[in-house]
Amino acid sequence: MAKEDVLLLDFWVSPFCSRVKIALAEKGVAYQQRGEDIFGGKSELLLKSNPIYQKVPVLLHDGKPMCESTNIVHYIDETWPSPPLLPASAYDRARARFWADFIDKKLFDAGGNIWKTKGEDQAAAKKELIQILKYLEGGLGDKDYFGGDSFGFVDIIAIPLTTWFFAYEKFGNFNVEEECPKFAAWTKRCLGRESVAKTLPDPQQVLEFVSMMRKMHGIE
Amino acid sequence: MQSQRVWLLGFWASPFVQRVKWALKLKGVEYEYIEEDLFDKSSLLLKLNPVQKLVPVLVHNRKPISESILILEYIDEVWKQNPLLPHDPYERAQARFWAKFAEEKVRESTWDALCSRGEEREKAVKSSIEALEKFEEELKLKGTKFFGGETIGFVDLVAGFISYQLPVFEEVGSMKILDSSKFPATFDWIYNFLNHPVIKDDLPAKDLMFDYYAKRSKEISDEKDSCRNA
Numbered sequence: 132m133a134k135e136d137v138l139l140l141d142f143w144v145s146p147f148c149s150r151v152k153i154a155l156a157e158k159g160v161a162y163q164q165r166g167e168d169i170f171g172g173k174s175e176l177l178l179k180s181n182p183i184y185q186k187v188p189v190l191l192h193d194g195k196p197m198c199e200s201t202n203i204v205h206y207i208d209e210t211w212p213s214p215p216l217l218p219a220s221a222y223d224r225a226r227a228r229f230w231a232d233f234i235d236k237k238l239f240d241a242g243g244n245i246w247k248t249k250g251e252d253q254a255a256a257k258k259e260l261i262q263i264l265k266y267l268e269g270g271l272g273d274k275d276y277f278g279g280d281s282f283g284f285v286d287i288i289a290i291p292l293t294t295w296f297f298a299y300e301k302f303g304n305f306n307v308e309e310e311c312p313k314f315a316a317w318t319k320r321c322l323g324r325e326s327v328a329k330t331l332p333d334p335q336q337v338l339e340f341v342s343m344m345r346k347m348h349g350i351e
Numbered sequence: 352m353q354s355q356r357v358w359l360l361g362f363w364a365s366p367f368v369q370r371v372k373w374a375l376k377l378k379g380v381e382y383e384y385i386e387e388d389l390f391d392k393s394s395l396l397l398k399l400n401p402v403q404k405l406v407p408v409l410v411h412n413r414k415p416i417s418e419s420i421l422i423l424e425y426i427d428e429v430w431k432q433n434p435l436l437p438h439d440p441y442e443r444a445q446a447r448f449w450a451k452f453a454e455e456k457v458r459e460s461t462w463d464a465l466c467s468r469g470e471e472r473e474k475a476v477k478s479s480i481e482a483l484e485k486f487e488e489e490l491k492l493k494g495t496k497f498f499g500g501e502t503i504g505f506v507d508l509v510a511g512f513i514s515y516q517l518p519v520f521e522e523v524g525s526m527k528i529l530d531s532s533k534f535p536a537t538f539d540w541i542y543n544f545l546n547h548p549v550i551k552d553d554l555p556a557k558d559l560m561f562d563y564y565a566k567r568s569k570e571i572s573d574e575k576d577s578c579r580n581a
Binding site: 229 | 414
């Protein structure tokens with residue numbers, strides 16, 4: 132497939148954009164990517180492709196735009212079926228979508244509440260994040276990945292969010308590995324995968340980005 | 352639970368449960384329904400959905416599935432007749448996008464509007480109208496009888512609450528959200544939806560909904576006020 136057929140509108144630190152990049156890498160799909168200036172001025176193409184939310188990621192396939200990262204990963208899996216990201220049975224697929232939905236609704240916001248707040252509010256946010264990770268550990272069980280033996284849909288949805296954990300730990304003064312060792316082990320396992328290692332930004336750079344955001348929000 | 356393969360745990364007023372009931376009916380799937388008291392949750396519900404503790408829960412071959420939109424995807428994959436989602440991956444992505452939009456931007460705003468007062472309510476009413484304007488635009492662009500085309504589909508079922516529940520919210524809260532002069536395509540869609548044979552015989556009673564939501568919205572608003580003043 133020619134590179135021009137698949138275009139990703141991207142922002143380097145966005146874990147949601149990373150999900151799409153990892154999924155495309157897993158499928159061996161060649162694509163072009165265009166970095167958006169989120170703070171300076173979003174491109175015409177972004178505003179036209181995602182008029183409702185005006186957010187990245189947007190995937191354009193043959194010029195047809197798709198938004199919302201989990202939706203895009205679903206599309207990638209259905210359009211390029213090999214290797215499959217979702218499990219084979221309808222029930223297992225429902226479980227995978229459940230965990231993806233849970234992660235989408237809870238994880239990034241809980242983390243955000245840690246770096247955006249202080250004192251009692253921050254303590255409550257930390258507690259919530261750890262509870263979410265413990266639920267995820269329950270979902271993982273004794274398996275290597277959420278889908279079982281193979282890296283798949285839920286792993287792709289979850290792993291990019293972990294690049295922000297270093298920042299949460301620094302500002303929240305806690306350690307994910309100490310609190311949730313199973314989750315930390317799964318993180319390391321995923322980071323050993325080429326599609327993940329080549330895609331994800333350096334957590335130190337994410338920390339610098341979050342520090343800048345804290346200054347912008349007036350939190351010190 | 353051994354004699355039936357499909358069970359649905361639900362609550363009569365829940366729009367989430369209603370979506371699933373419609374989907375099962377569209378597919379002609381027989382099931383056993385268990386009414387839950389959401390204010391005194393059964394041990395069965397807590398066992399089947401320990402993370403969210405919510406209805407609906409669909410149990411198929413003794414395995415539980417929760418989250419209404421995910422249940423609809425599951426039903427569509429297991430029972431292939433009368434497909435809810437389109438076949439083409441791009442169209443499926445569009446359907447999933449609009450279903451999520453209907454749920455997160457439309458329904459949540461209308462619920463917030465119902466369960467708040469004063470300035471907070473005004474703000475939520477404004478958000479509801481803005482979200483519905485986008486929904487209206489998309490319906491106009493499509494120009495079909497339903498969101499799914501000429502037959503009812505995924506987005507119609509998820510957005511179905513607009514047709515029968517939103518008018519009750521408007522009445523309970525004395526709010527004007529859906530103005531027929533401003534939302535002609537939406538009103539056409541509502542008419543088509545409510546007259547669909549599967550939908551029209553399966554709606555909660557309006558007077559019961561009015562009483563329930565009048566009570567519930569007052570409880571939630573009072574709770575919010577007391578938290579604020581605490």
